[in-house]
Amino acid sequence: MFRFVSLRVLTYVILAFVATSFAYLLSAWMMHPEEVLYPPIATEPVPPATAQMYLDVRNVNPDTPIFERYANWLGGLVRGDFGVTTGTNKSMVPVIDELATRIPISLRLVVIGTAIGTFLGILFGMIAAVRRDSLGDRLSTLLAFFILSLPTPVIILIVQQTNQTIMDATGWGLPAINPINPLLEAGSWASISYQIKALIMPTIVLAVTAAASYSRYMKVTTLDVLGSDYLRTARAKGLTRGKAMNRHGLRMALIPMGQYFAFAVGGAFSGSLFVELMFNWQGIGRFVISAIGMADVNGTAGVVFYTAVLTLLSATFADILQGALDPRIR
Amino acid sequence: MSEPILSVRDLSVTFPSEYGTVHAVQNLSYEVHKGEALAIVGESGSGKSVSSLAVMGLLPRTATITGGIEMMGQDLFAMDDRQLSKLRGNTISMVFQDPLSALTPVFRVGQQIAEVVRIHHPETSAKQAEKRAVELLEAVGIPEPMRRANQYPHEYSGGMRQRAMIAMAIANEPELIIADEPTTALDVTIQAQVMDLLKSAQEMIGAATVLITHDMGVVAGFADRVLVMKDSRMVELGAVDDIFYTPQEDYTRNLLAAVPRVDAGESGRSRSVAGAALQKLAEPGDDGQEIAPREERPIVLEVEELHKVYPITKGAIVRRKVGEQRAVDGISFDIRQGECLALVGESGCGKTTTLMEIMQLRTPQQGVIRIDGTETGSLSRKERAALRSDVTMVFQDPMASLDPRMPIADIIKEPMRVQGYSAERMNERVDWLLSMVGLLPEHAARFPTEFSGGQRQRVGVARALACDPKLIILDEPTSALDVTVQAGVLAMLADLRARLGVSFLFVSHDLSVVRHISDRIAVMQRGRIVELGETEDVFTDPQHPYSRELLSAVPIPDPEVARTRRREAIDRSAFDGADKTASSPDPTA
Numbered sequence: 035m036f037r038f039v040s041l042r043v044l045t046y047v048i049l050a051f052v053a054t055s056f057a058y059l060l061s062a063w064m065m066h067p068e069e070v071l072y073p074p075i076a077t078e079p080v081p082p083a084t085a086q087m088y089l090d091v092r093n094v095n096p097d098t099p100i101f102e103r104y105a106n107w108l109g110g111l112v113r114g115d116f117g118v119t120t121g122t123n124k125s126m127v128p129v130i131d132e133l134a135t136r137i138p139i140s141l142r143l144v145v146i147g148t149a150i151g152t153f154l155g156i157l158f159g160m161i162a163a164v165r166r167d168s169l170g171d172r173l174s175t176l177l178a179f180f181i182l183s184l185p186t187p188v189i190i191l192i193v194q195q196t197n198q199t200i201m202d203a204t205g206w207g208l209p210a211i212n213p214i215n216p217l218l219e220a221g222s223w224a225s226i227s228y229q230i231k232a233l234i235m236p237t238i239v240l241a242v243t244a245a246a247s248y249s250r251y252m253k254v255t256t257l258d259v260l261g262s263d264y265l266r267t268a269r270a271k272g273l274t275r276g277k278a279m280n281r282h283g284l285r286m287a288l289i290p291m292g293q294y295f296a297f298a299v300g301g302a303f304s305g306s307l308f309v310e311l312m313f314n315w316q317g318i319g320r321f322v323i324s325a326i327g328m329a330d331v332n333g334t335a336g337v338v339f340y341t342a343v344l345t346l347l348s349a350t351f352a353d354i355l356q357g358a359l360d361p362r363i364r
Numbered sequence: 365m366s367e368p369i370l371s372v373r374d375l376s377v378t379f380p381s382e383y384g385t386v387h388a389v390q391n392l393s394y395e396v397h398k399g400e401a402l403a404i405v406g407e408s409g410s411g412k413s414v415s416s417l418a419v420m421g422l423l424p425r426t427a428t429i430t431g432g433i434e435m436m437g438q439d440l441f442a443m444d445d446r447q448l449s450k451l452r453g454n455t456i457s458m459v460f461q462d463p464l465s466a467l468t469p470v471f472r473v474g475q476q477i478a479e480v481v482r483i484h485h486p487e488t489s490a491k492q493a494e495k496r497a498v499e500l501l502e503a504v505g506i507p508e509p510m511r512r513a514n515q516y517p518h519e520y521s522g523g524m525r526q527r528a529m530i531a532m533a534i535a536n537e538p539e540l541i542i543a544d545e546p547t548t549a550l551d552v553t554i555q556a557q558v559m560d561l562l563k564s565a566q567e568m569i570g571a572a573t574v575l576i577t578h579d580m581g582v583v584a585g586f587a588d589r590v591l592v593m594k595d596s597r598m599v600e601l602g603a604v605d606d607i608f609y610t611p612q613e614d615y616t617r618n619l620l621a622a623v624p625r626v627d628a629g630e631s632g633r634s635r636s637v638a639g640a641a642l643q644k645l646a647e648p649g650d651d652g653q654e655i656a657p658r659e660e661r662p663i664v665l666e667v668e669e670l671h672k673v674y675p676i677t678k679g680a681i682v683r684r685k686v687g688e689q690r691a692v693d694g695i696s697f698d699i700r701q702g703e704c705l706a707l708v709g710e711s712g713c714g715k716t717t718t719l720m721e722i723m724q725l726r727t728p729q730q731g732v733i734r735i736d737g738t739e740t741g742s743l744s745r746k747e748r749a750a751l752r753s754d755v756t757m758v759f760q761d762p763m764a765s766l767d768p769r770m771p772i773a774d775i776i777k778e779p780m781r782v783q784g785y786s787a788e789r790m791n792e793r794v795d796w797l798l799s800m801v802g803l804l805p806e807h808a809a810r811f812p813t814e815f816s817g818g819q820r821q822r823v824g825v826a827r828a829l830a831c832d833p834k835l836i837i838l839d840e841p842t843s844a845l846d847v848t849v850q851a852g853v854l855a856m857l858a859d860l861r862a863r864l865g866v867s868f869l870f871v872s873h874d875l876s877v878v879r880h881i882s883d884r885i886a887v888m889q890r891g892r893i894v895e896l897g898e899t900e901d902v903f904t905d906p907q908h909p910y911s912r913e914l915l916s917a918v919p920i921p922d923p924e925v926a927r928t929r930r931r932e933a934i935d936r937s938a939f940d941g942a943d944k945t946a947s948s949p950d951p952t953a
Contacts, residue, residue: 262465263460264466264467267468267532268468269452270453270460272453272484273483286469360470361516362469
C-alpha cells in the first residue's frame with residue numbers, strides 16, 4: 035500500500051511539474067510584459083538601465099534566454115516561490131500571496147458546488163433510470179438538456195434575475211454580488227451570515243450545471259445496472275425492487291461515476307471563472323483571467339500549478355473512491 | 365399423484381416492440397409436483413426462459429402476462445411485489461445461466477449467501493447467517509469454505525460461482541428450484557459436476573425442479589418429465605423415457621435427431637432417437653471415390669514442438685518478469701490433405717493460442733510451423749500475403765465476424781480482392797460459393813442482419829472457401845448455434861470436405877460434435893496435447909486419464925445410460941448440520 039501511494043505521489047509530482055513547466059514556457063514565450071513599459075502615452079522613454087532592472091527583477095527580461103528565465107523560475111519554485119506578478123500590475127505582489135488569499139475563496143465555491151451537484155445528479159439520474167419514461171424522467175431529462183445547452187453566463191443571469199425579481203416583489207433577497215461585505219465588522223455574525231447568503235447563488239449555478247451532466251451519466255450507468263444479471267439474482271433472492279436497487283444496484287452504478295468525478299473538478303473550475311466574474315468574487319478564476327489579460331507570466335504559471343494539483347488530487351480521490359466501491363481493482 | 369406445487373395454466377406473455385407485439389409464450393400449461401424434476405427444452409427464442417421468469421414474477425414491466433400461475437395454492441398474479449418477494453428465495457429459488465454475471469461483483473460471496481438467509485429469516489443474526497453461508501458453501505463442495513466465503517466473486521472460477529449460486533438457491537430449502545440453463549456457460553467436466561450437485565441438492569431437500577435448457581444430454585440425466593417448446597408454444601410434454609424413446613411430435617424427433625452424440629458408435633444399441641440425423645456424418649463418404657490412405661496424402665499443416673509463453677510481469681515503471689504462463693507447451697501434430705483434425709479441450713487449455721500462432725504465419729517463439737511444406741518463418745511479406753489464401757478461418761460467433769455494413773457478396777469477395785482476382789471471376793465464384801454452402805445466389809445482395817445465425821455461419825464458411833484454401837481452421841464454428849442448425853452446418857462441412865478435399869482443423873470444446881466430423885482427434889490440456897489418435901480409437905478406448913474424464917463428463921442423450929452415470933455430489937452431513945441452525949426457529953440454537 036505504501037509503495038502504491040508513494041508511486042502515485044511521485045507520478046503526480048512529475049505530472050504537475052510537466053504541466054506547470056509547459057504553462058510557464060508557453061506564457062513566457064507568448065506574453066511580452068516588456069512592451070507595457072513603453073506605453074504610447076508616455077512622454078519620456080524609460081531609461082534603459084531602469085528598464086533592464088525592472089525586467090530583471092521580475093524575471094521577464096526578453097534579453098535573457100527563455101530557458102535561463104525558466105531555470106530562474108524553477109529555482110524559485112523549489113523554494114516555494116512562484117515569482118512576483120508582472121505585466122501591467124507593477125505592484126510586484128508575490129504570486130504565492132495572491133494564490134493564498136484567492137484559493138480559499140474559489141475552493142469553497144468549487145467544493146460545495148461540486149458536492150451538491152454530484153449528489154443531486156446521482157439522485158436525479160437514478161430516479162430517471164428507475165422510473166424510465168415516467169413524467170419525472172422526461173422532465174428531468176428535458177431540464178438537464180436545457181441547462182447543458184445554456185452557456186454558464188446565461189444561467190448566472192437567470193439566477194441573478196430571479197433573485198432580483200423576488201427582491202423587488204418581497205423586499206427580501208440574497209446579496210447580488212460580492213462574497214463579503216467590507217462594511218460589516220470582520221468576524222461578526224452579520225458578516226458571516228452575509229458570506230453564507232452570498233455563497234448561495236454562485237453555488238446554485240455550479241451545482242445545477244454539475245447536476246445536469248452528472249444526472250445524464252448516472253442515468254446511463256443505472257440503466258446498465260438495471261438490466262444486469264446480478265440485480266435479477268438479488269430480486270430472485272427475495273429483495274423487493276427498491277431494496278435490490280439500493281443494496282446491489284446503487285453501488286455498482288456508482289463505480290463508473292468515480293471516473294467522471296475526476297473531470298468534474300476541472301469542469302467546476304472553468305465554470306467558476308464565469309461565476310467569479312459575474313458575481314464579482316476575487317477568486318482564482320478572476321485572477322487568472324486578468325493575469326492572462328495583462329501578460330502576467332508568473333501569475334499564469336502559478337494558477338496552472340494550482341489547477342494541476344487540484345485535478346490530480348481529485349483524480350486520486352476518484353481512485354480511492356473506486357477502490358472503496360469496487361473490490362476487483364483493489 | 366400428489367398435489368402440484370406449481371401449476372401454470374394457459375400462460376401467455378407478450379412484449380411490445382418496434383415491430384408490433386412479440387408473443388414470447390403462448391397458451392403454456394404445465395404442472396410440477398413435489399420432488400419432481402421437469403425439464404423445459406427448446407431452441408433459442410422458444411420462450412422457455414420467459415415462461416420461468418413469469419413464474420418468478422421477474423419479467424420486465426413492459427411484459428403483458430395472461431393466464432394463471434398457482435404456487436402451492438396461492439395465485440401469484442394476485443400478489444404484489446412485496447408479497448412475491450416473500451416467496452422468492454424462500455419458496456421458489458432460481459439458478460441463472462451465467463454465473464460470471466449473476467453475483468454482485470462488489471460483495472463477498474459469503475455475504476451474498478448470508479443475505480438470502482437474512483431476508484427471509486430476519487431473526488437470524490448476521491453472524492449466524494455468515495456461519496450458515498460457510499456451511500452451505502461447504503455443502504456444495506467449495507474447498508476451504510471459511511476462506512472462500514470472504515472472497516469476492518471475481519476470485520471464483522465459473523464452476524465455483526455456479527456452486528455458490530446453488531448454495532444460495534437451496535439456502536432456505538425452497539419447494540421449487542428453477543434452473544435456467546445452469547451449465548451453458550461452463551466447461552463440460554464442470555457441467556457434469558454442477559448438474560450432479562443440482563440433482564443431489566434437489567433430492568436431498570425434496571424440492572421440485574424446473575430445468576430450462578437446450579441441451580438434450582443434460583435433460584436425459586436429470587429430468588423426470590420433459591416439456592418441449594418451440595416458437596413460444598408447447599410441442600410435447602411427457603415422461604423423459606417417452607420423449608427420448610418414442611417422441612410423438614415431429615419437432616421433438618427432429619430436435620433429438622440433431623443432437624450430436626459422444627457415444628455415436630454404440631448408439632445402435634441405444635433406444636434413444638437422439639443423434640439419428642448425424643449418424644451418416646460419422647460414416648465415411650461412399651460416393652464412389654476411392655480415398656488414398658492417410659500416409660500417402662500430402663501434409664498440409666505441420667506443427668512441431670510449438671511453444672508460446674506469456675511472461676507474467678509485475679511493476680508499473682520497471683517491469684520485471686515474475687513468472688510465465690505456458691499457453692502452448694510444446695505441441696506437435698500434422699494434418700494431411702482432406703483430413704479433419706479436431707483439437708478439443710476446455711477453456712484456457714491453449715486451443716485459441718495455437719490457432720493464433722498458426723494464423724500469424726510467422727516464426728513462432730519456439731518450434732516450427734510448416735504449411736504445405738513451407739516454413740512460416742522463412743516467408744517474405746509477399747509470400748505470406750499469398751499464403752493467406754491457403755489457410756483461412758471460420759470464427760465462433762457468426763454475429764460478430766461479419767461486417768454488418770457489407771452485403772454478403774462483398775464479404776465473400778474481400779479475400780479474393782486481396783488476392784487480386786478479376787471482377788468477373790469474383791462474381792462467378794460468389795454464386796458458386798453460395799450454392800456450395802447451401803445459400804441462394806440471390807442472397808448475395810443482402811446484409812448479414814437479414815440472415816439467421818446458421819445462415820451467417822454458412823456465409824462465414826463461404827468466405828473461408830473463397831480462394832480455394834488447402835486448410836480451413838474452424839474455431840468453435842457451431843457453439844453459438846442451436847442444435848438443429850448445428851446439425852445442418854456440420855452436414856454441410858462434412859459434404860464440403862468430401863467434395864473439395866479441403867482439410868479442416870476443427871477446434872471445439874464439444875466432444876460429441878467432434879465425434880461426428882473428425883478423422884483424428886487431439887485432446888489438449890494445459891498447453892499440451894495429452895492424446896492424439898484416430899477419432900474412433902480415442903472415443904472407444906481413451907488412453908489418457910484426462911481424455912477419459914472429458915468423455916465421461918459429456919452428457920448422453922439417453923435417459924437409461926445417463927442414469928447409470930450419476931454421481932453423488934453433495935456433502936449431506938455438512939448440510940444436515942447446517943440445517944438445524946438455519947431452520948430452527950430459536951435464534952439461540
